[in-house]
Amino acid sequence: MFGHDTSKEPSREWAVIVKEQRCPFVEKRCYKVRKSQPEISIGTCTVKYGNEPIIICPLRLLERRQIFVDCLHLLTGHEPGNELHIVPEISVPGGSIDYMLASVRAGKVRDFVGIELQTLDTTGTVWPERQRFLESKDVVGLDAADLRNPKSYGMNWKMTAKTILVQLHHKIQTFEGVNKHLVLVLQDRLLDYMGREFSFQHISQEARTSDPMHFHAYAVKCENERSISLVRRVSTDAVGIAMCRGLQSEAKLDLQVILMAIEQRITTKTRFDFQQPPLPVSVELDQS
Template identity: 60%
Template sequence: MSKILELFGILKNQHDVDWSNVVDSQYCPYLQKRCIKVRKSKPEISIGTCSVVYGKQATPIIICPHRMLERKQVFIDCLHLLTTHQPGNELHLVSEVSIPGGNVDYFLVSVKDGQVKDFVGIELQTLDTTGTIWPERQRLLQELNVTINPQESQSRKSFGMNCQMPWFAS
């Protein structure tokens, strides 16, 4: 049984899903466009894995930061960080802002009369896999009766988690 829980934003045990169409469309419901997690060897193919189970306790883990954009809840949860925001101020969401040293994923900005009153930077982080998730993905597709190259699901290569967190014991 595949360790992938979610593919292109759809739980693997969800009923009445045309998985062939899901895989062909490569659509990410959280980005509202094609999934940007692609195979290095074939960048025209989106991987689409959002979450997996891992470890002795089969812990569900989100591995794609875009998965955290569901219903835009993360931004609502950050509203309290705008300490000088007042009712009636406009709220703006600005993505991929370059700053010295890199980019910030999002800024939630409170604006009144065209002036910034407060802002908070929001960086989305999830655990990442090591090794390759591809054979696990292909095993899931085989379980879901999606036509694939059978050799790709037979690989025993596995993935691990790139995690140094003390709470995460596998």
């Protein structure tokens, strides 16, 4: 909760943590709020499901900015002296790209990689479980109705996987058309599910730089504070994504349009910096 491991740190000052509502991955207030009470941040970025941790907030993947470092090799046009920028939410056919990692010289983009973040959507609500945990840590001022609420939560595996494959099929045609890379960052358990439930036999199990579509799968490691680690990389192209579900699309976008969209968003705040997190992308409001 709020980046702190609830299973290993029983002595934490949970009343203070909940009051601060701080997300350590963007170093700001947690953006995941209750729809009915927008002044309250929920802070549940990872939950236990099937005795294993499942990431449910995409901003959780921003830990240490490692996902951007793991995409540097795909910036084949990057040269010494160029600046690196992390530009959020650039519109392309089929939606928007969460982040563009761009190599920039003198304000002009020399190369870029699109990075999409995908975590599991939940069914039901995590809120009652959250409140009961806080009660067990002697946090006061909790609503008794929340504590008695029998509702629980589950993982919406199928809809999450279907939705992202549809979106990827629209977007990868654009990136392939301008000879650039698109990376989907996700948890290893979600990639495993997609491999079982969809046609992934043709997906290259050894990621190739020549492929435009890359999957970077991260595992949640349990040593000390839970952290994420890249454990698997696979790749394919637009035809490969289409084969997963047999989708069709004619989405195209001119390279100069993408370059202009990135360059218009470049500021000192987008510059790649290990000392400060990238600008956060939009997250869904909790419906509970």
